[in-house]
Amino acid sequence: MDIGMIGLGRMGGNMAERLRRAGHHVVGFDPSPKAREAWTGRDGEAVASLDALVGQLPSPRAVWMMVPAGEITGKTVAALKSLLGRGDVLVDGGNAHYKDTLQRAAELQGAGIHYVDCGTSGGVWGLAEGYSMMVGGDSGAIERLRPIFEALAPAPDKGWGRVGEVGSGHFTKMVHNGIEYGLMQAYAEGFSVLRHKQEFNLDLHQVAEIWREGSVVRSWLLDLTADALKKNPSMDGIAPYVADSGEGRWTVAEAIDLNVAAPVISLALIERLRSRDTDSFSDKLLAAMRNQFGGHAVKSE
Incomplete structure (x- = not known):
């Protein structure tokens, strides 16, 4: 047609x-x-x-x-x-x-x-x-x-x-993208834990490939993650800055309006916002607080 x-x-x-x-x-x-x-x-x-x-x-x-x-x-x-x-x-x-x-x-x-x-x-x-x-x-x-x-x-x-x-298509896609935020955050955090266990020297691409077959966490998003880890295992050259298109924000706002608890999606959104703060005042203030009440050392820039 x-x-x-x-x-x-x-x-x-x-x-x-x-x-x-x-x-x-x-x-x-x-x-x-x-x-x-x-x-x-x-x-x-x-x-x-x-x-x-x-x-x-x-x-x-x-x-x-x-x-x-x-x-x-x-x-x-x-x-x-x-x-x-x-x-x-x-x-x-x-x-x-x-x-x-x-x-x-x-x-x-x-x-x-x-x-x-x-x-x-x-x-x-x-x-x-x-x-x-x-x-x-x-x-x-x-x-x-x-x-x-x-x-x-x-x-x-x-x-x-x-x-x-009319309206239900975009509403459904909005929630779809909110779920996507949570799934992506979970994969990212899990692979970060694996990477930081340095004594095991884990091959993250190998782990992703193993999980792709038969695992309860297998998904197309995991397939794409495995491909990304194959091409760039240490994520060299990629800035730790995660953008958002707005749909995660809309999903969280709608959840609040509907009195629906959506902590995973909400936190995933906050983590994206957190990634953009290259000069975090809140982190500096946290370090200063620890120094005030416990005398903990403050690391200089």
Whole structure:
């Protein structure tokens, strides 16, 4: 079928390519000329404006956004509201906050435009492995795009599904990413304990490979960890700074609003924030406190 892809970066470009390989006609747009050139280099069709993209699609149109959450998504939706028409479907496959999604869906509903939120997981591996998609929105609109979801998923009947009304897709993906924070933190801490047991001189890549088969902690994330340890066992050249996309923060905030205890996800988020404090005042003050009450030595910088 025909679909427009807005955003041809690492995720959007690979998703467009997976759709193209499955036989779908994809018209791509990205404000970056380099991104458009990269897409045309894959034998894709690119246009230089949203107006041109909508004009290339037959009605009722299907448009998929893979753009950063927040202001950029909001501006893109606002621009498309005047370009799309009744019966068209706009899919937001980015990591938008579900409350923003609810607001945008309500704004488009009056124009007869279906807003579908698709929480998308798969990263740079999605092109080869397929994407996990948690889809929220009108069931009829989602069913109409079934061939698109089936092509993007790991298999037509696996890795995707309608989880509920609009907003539920991004909400589910938000919690998914919060869980991801906790899993990553647990693996990182465990391998750090192994590395610090110096008398055993453990081969961390070997341990990861052993755990990958039959262990109760085996997972795709462990597979990726094993690959990272194979390439760089001591993590040379990597700064101890861990960024976050915001979804972990949203998950923790939602847990608080719902009176749900989520200590592992919350602490994993705090640890990411902790990694960015290269000149920790709190640690200096802790050392000073120990010196005050116990006379413990203070280590100079």
